[in-house]
Amino acid sequence: MTGHIKIGAVPPRRHYIADGTQRAFAYPFPIFASEDLEVHLDAALQTGGFTVTGSGATSGGTVTFDAPPAEGVQVTLLRRLPYERVTDFLESGALPARSLNDEFDYLTACVQQLADDALLTLRYAATDLPASSLLPGRAARANRLLAFDGGGNPTVTPAVDADALSSYVAPGAGAVRRSIRDKLADVASVRDFGAVGDGIADDTLAIQAALTAATSVFVPPGIYRVTGTLPVGYGQTLHGSGAGSILRAGGEGFPVVLLPDSYAALHHLRIEQGSVGIKLTGRDGPCVQNAVHDVTVWDTQTGIVLDGGDSPDRPCYWNNFARVLVVRHLLHGVHLVRTGEGDTPNANKFHCVRVYSLAVPSTGSGFYVQHGRYNNAFVDCEANLSTTAHSCFRIGPDTDKNLLVNLYTESVGGVPNVYLEAGSKETSITNLFSASGGPAIWDQSGGEFTAYNAGYPAKNRFKKSQVTDLTVEAMRYETRFVDPAAGGLVLPDMTRSVHLVSAFNGAVEFRLPAPLDAEGRSLTVKKMDVSGNAVTVTDATGSGPDGRPFPLGSRYDFVTVVSNGAAWWITAAHAVPGNAGFFEGGSLFEPDLARSFYLVSAFGGPTEVRLPAPSSTLAVGRTVTIKKSDVGGHAVTVTQAGGGGPDGEAIVLVERGHAVTAMSNGAAWHILARNP
The missing domain is CATH 2.60.120 (Jelly Rolls)
Structure with missing residues (x-):
């Protein structure tokens, strides 16, 4: 050292990130000799390939590399001194100030070095409560991991099985070892693909990527904003943890979730907004055997749509819904429809599906089977709608053999409970609890339905039923009173068993239908007036019961007839005329x-x-x-x-x-x- 240096409050360490062109790097702290400076590239200590200048200078110096370090490499310049005395003072000898300064400078530099090293060690905070720093003995800590007990003191714990960290064996006989990566791939999370779930970020691409990559996709709790339809394809499962896993449409005009193929499952999710919450249609193949359960759908135009689509080769059949809630829909809760030339949705099963407008003024129906033939079944379902709704349950014109069992329908207004449109056929209604102020069954189908325990006015109605052994405690007959203004032709109402006919205004021809069209039917016709005009019973073949017109001439004359499909036959009569x-x-x-x-x-x-x-x-x-x-x-x-x-x-x-x-x-x- 040619002159006295001063050790200032400058840390003895400096880091740089090389750019691939820079060769010279400054160090702002003093060194006593060039060998006191360690040079590292990333973690590697360098022993050559550079020149150090500025040793002995208080302001530090420069390290110049023969070749620029590569771009991105970390350059570390570090002062490292051996812990030793560099000056020996003689007894009663001269004590120059410079010797003392040099010694104190060296000692100060060593102290800075210790302080810098201490910054890189684990240590207690100054405000921490006192705790032991004594490690357990060698024997106690052998082959074990360092840990901390309940008081924060050092202790040991069993060592981790490295093999166990890289593989998994399920409990139970016959389990095989699998890699952790393979085990975690059983179910993918949408968060694995970048979904955020904060209700603000657009998670559409992340969820679609997850559905593209995995068969089973999990939606953790959160609000996942989507701006496009999420297709759940053949054999896939999209599931969450319940009502806390929310898929929320960030826009209008698109279904939130689409099931375009077969054998998919959708469960334990909450779906919000969008034109349709869940849509099933045969886009990629037949839309069959899909399962939707434990799902809630909120604030959509229509909650659930089953669409027969435009191809009979891709029908919408045998799909299953259970424990599904549709809330605050604007149009329909559940809608079965055919938008093209495909088949109608058939044989779909709905169990415990509830549609609840929750005071939102919906304009459609809770359930609307607009198109649906052959055994769509609705069991233990409910529609609770606002007064603006068309009907709680609606069966459209292109329907046949739909089954309604244990329905609950309600509205505070006069909304029809079940509305049967003209063209609907063979709807079966069993156990209807009709709590709306409208008609229990508003029939426009012409009687093309059967009902049992189904509310006023058609509480118990069977059609085309064969009974082998029947015990009846009380028999009631549907009766019609006929009083034509000027007599003439009267055709019977075949939904009635007894016709009370007045011929007071003129003679009446009571014309039965052709026997073939009324096989097994029995009717009673009785004359009720006191006039001399006759009521003559004929049939559409031009004949009459027992092969001839049957006149009822006096008040209270009657005849009971039955058809065997070939002819009408008299089974009872009062004062049979012409009995000779x-x-x-x-x-x-x-x-x-x-x-x-x-x-x-x-x-x-x-x-x-x-x-x-x-x-x-x-x-x-x-x-x-x-x-x-x-x-x-x-x-x-x-x-x-x-x-x-x-x-x-x-x-x-x-x-x-x-x-x-x-x-x-x-x-x-x-x-x-x-x-x-």
């Missing part, structure tokens, strides 16, 4: 006793009227009158099968008007009246 037979032109007449009065002509020759044996099924309890109707001289002789006749003898009727009336008691025919 006429026989002419034979020597033997054997009456079938279907009538109680027979006119017999013997004009062409003697005639025998042979009654059946009194014990025959046709005879027992029957009364019959035989009367000679011709003016000729031939006799009409009344006998019985097996010989004899009424009261044991053949009865001869020789004059016109002669008659005999007899009744069988099963043992014999007995005469009740005779002329002469």
Whole structure:
């Protein structure tokens, strides 16, 4: 050292990041000799390839490299002194000031070096409570990890199995070892792909990337703002942790989640806003066997849409919904529709699906099956709507065989509970609790539905049901009163069993439908007025019951008929008109006793009227009158099968008007009246 240097408050360390062109790097602290300076490139100590200038200068100096360090390399310049005395003072010798200054400078530099090293060590904060710094003994800490106990004092813990950190074995017999990377890949999180979930950042691309990369994608709790549709493809699962995992549309006019194919699952999520919360349609293939459960949909135009689309080869069938809530929709809660030339949504199952407008003025329906044929089933579902809604449950014109079981429908206004449009067919409604002020069932289908325990006015209705063994405690008949203004043709209402007809304003023809169109149906027609105008029962084939028009001439006359598909037959009647037979032109007449009065002509020759044996099924309890109707001289002789006749003898009727009336008691025919 040629002169005295001063050790100032300058840290003995300096870092640089090389740019690939700079060769000279300054050090602002003093060194006593060039060998006191350590030069590092990144972590490597350099022993050559550079020149040090400025040793012994208070202001420091420069390190100049023979070649510029590479771009991005960290350059570290560090003063390192050996801990030693550099001056020896002699006993009673001279004590020059410079010697003292040099010694103190060196010692001060060593102290700075210690302080700088201390900055790189773990240490207690000045404000920390006192704690032990004594390590456990060698034997205690061998093959173990340093840790801290509950008081913050050093302790040891078992060493980590490095192999366990890189692999995973599930508990249980037969489990195999897998890498941690492979284990974590079982379920991907949208956050693995950059989703933020703060409700502000656009997470659309991140979630779409996750769905592209993984089969099962998890949505952790958070609000994930999306500006485009999220497609959940074939066999994929998109799931969250419940109502805290929110997918929120950051715009209008698009479905938030789309299921365009088959075997996908969507569950434990909350979906908000957008034109549609969840849409199912066969875009990439048939849209079948998808499962949506434990999902809530809020503040959408329409909550859920099932669309038959534009291709019959990509139908929307056999999808399942369970424990789904649609809240504050503006149009429809659940909508089954066909927007193109595809098939209608069929055989989809909805269980415990609730649509709740929560005072939002929705204008559509809670459930709207606009297009849907063959066994779409809605079980334990609910629609609770505002007074502006069209209907709680609506069955559209292109529907067939939809099943509604255990429905709950409610509105504080007059909203129809179930609305059946014209064209809907064979809707089945069972156990409808209709709490809206509107009609329980507003039927525009013409009776194309069945209902059981389904609320006023059609609480219990079965159609085309076959019962093998039926016990009825109380039978009620649907009755219609008919009073045409001027008589004429009347067609029956086939949903009614009894027709009370007035002919007071003119004669009435009551025309039954063709027997084939009413197979198995039974109707009763009764005349109610006191006029002399008749009610004549005919049928659409031009005939009538039992093959002829049946007149009801007096008040309270009635007839009950049934169709077997080939003809209408009388099963009961009051004062059946024309219940007489006429026989002419034979020597033997054997009456079938279907009538109680027979006119017999013997004009062409003697005639025998042979009654059946009194014990025959046709005879027992029957009364019959035989009367000679011709003016000729031939006799009409009344006998019985097996010989004899009424009261044991053949009865001869020789004059016109002669008659005999007899009744069988099963043992014999007995005469009740005779002329002469």
